[in-house]
Amino acid sequence: MRTRALALVVALSLLAGSAAAQFATKSPAPSTPAVSDPGGESGGPDLITDAAGNPILKYPVGHQHAASGCGGYLYISKDRIKFEPKVDPAHAFDYARADLTVAQQWRFLGTAMQEAEFKFRNGTTWHFFHLKKRTVEGNNMRFGWSEVLDFSPLVNGATRFDEVVAALQAQQKSKEPPAISMVEPAEATIEGKTLTTSGSTLRMRGIASHQSGITSVLVNGQPAVLRQLTPQTFEFTADGVAVGSGTSAVVVLVMGGDHSESHKTFTVMRRGVRMVEPAYFPFETGEATVHLRGVAAGFSDVARVEINGAPAVLTRADSGDIEFRSEAPLNVGDNNLQGYVIGANGTREPFSLAVKRLPPSGPQPLGEKEIEKALEDGLPPTRIMALVNKYGVDFPLSDEIEQRLRHAGADDALLLAIAKAKK
DSSP: OHHHHHHHHHHHHHHTTOTTOOOOOOOOOOSSOOOOOOSTTSOOOEEEEOTTOOEEEEEEEEEEOSSOEEEEEEEEESSEEEEEESSOGGGOEEEEGGGEEEEEEEEETTEEEEEEEEEETTSOEEEEEEEOHHHHHTTOOSOOGGGEEOSHHHHHHHHSHHHHHHHHHHHHHHTSOOEEEEEESGGGGSTTOOEEESSSEEEEEEEEEOTTOEEEEEETTEEOEEEEEETTEEEEEEEEEEOOSEEEEEEEEEEETTSOEEEEEEEEEEOEEEEEESSSSSEEESSSEEEEEEEEESOSOEEEEEETTEEOEEEEOTTSOEEEEEEEEOOBEEEEEEEEEEETTSOEEEEEEEEEEOOOSSSOOBOHHHHHHHHHTTOOHHHHHHHHHHHOBSSOOOHHHHHHHHHHTOOHHHHHHHHHOBO
């Protein structure tokens, strides 16, 4: 008997990969389920389901033979317990869990072994090492003690199945990232919708929730103001979020109490007018007119663009932006050209352009008041006509001006010269 016992100890030592290894005594299984994360360095259990959606615990294990072993997976469900070896199908089993009579730490000759022992009503007894997943996947049955894990999760799964499943389900749920629901702007509530604004800042407001609570919300890296609604739910508000010209992005980053994170990224189109020609304002020119070319960006439905009441020529770009072109007359001195982007629904987005017309070099053209005064002072119309032909005038001859000049003494010849001399 002693010889047989010694041979078994030697066999177990070889199975563990070290002829000199000794089995350490372990404390009884903990009162709460031992739950490990799945992964190559862990032993699970993995929580899987059958075709009907019922939970199953899956453990990587090593089954001890008399002088060797085989690796595989132990599956424990509500009703069944089965073993599927990876390379030795003769050692597989599938029993009703109700037929399990003993699930405990194995003791050999009074020594607590680092193995789980299962006994069934049919008289069979099975011993399992709890192994790292990578050991089983690598079919490495000459493993070292570093691959052997605590046996107690195997016993817990067999004896406290519901508790272990509940703990794993709670663990998986806690790994879900925080939920983010946007409230403002209204466009942010629609997934993938581009936000539009005519200002340089934006207000973002929403709801963040997580089972572990919310520790912070950052909007483009800046902390939002939090207002607690429930222990797990907070309202966040960020005022004055800076928006760049054209297209930019706003990122909402939420941190849960368990350090989990989630984020939403929004594309923002700042609605406005960008001038291409002239390239800078206020613009100065000596010409009587200015060529204007610009882009109306971020507008959903543009009907027309007006500058000083005159419609511009429009071209729609592939991006949806509207390019406009116009020629605007200028008076000598400062000119404030008032423009509008007009939507199909009648909305008018104003913009203005400051342009200064420089006076021409040399003698200045005659003004309306100068000619009127010269006539009233008795200067002959023929003399005034000669000056008009030489220097020009700086005003168009309207009906109103014509009447005033006739009243002052202008004749048809002078008025015709004035009409032709506008510079």
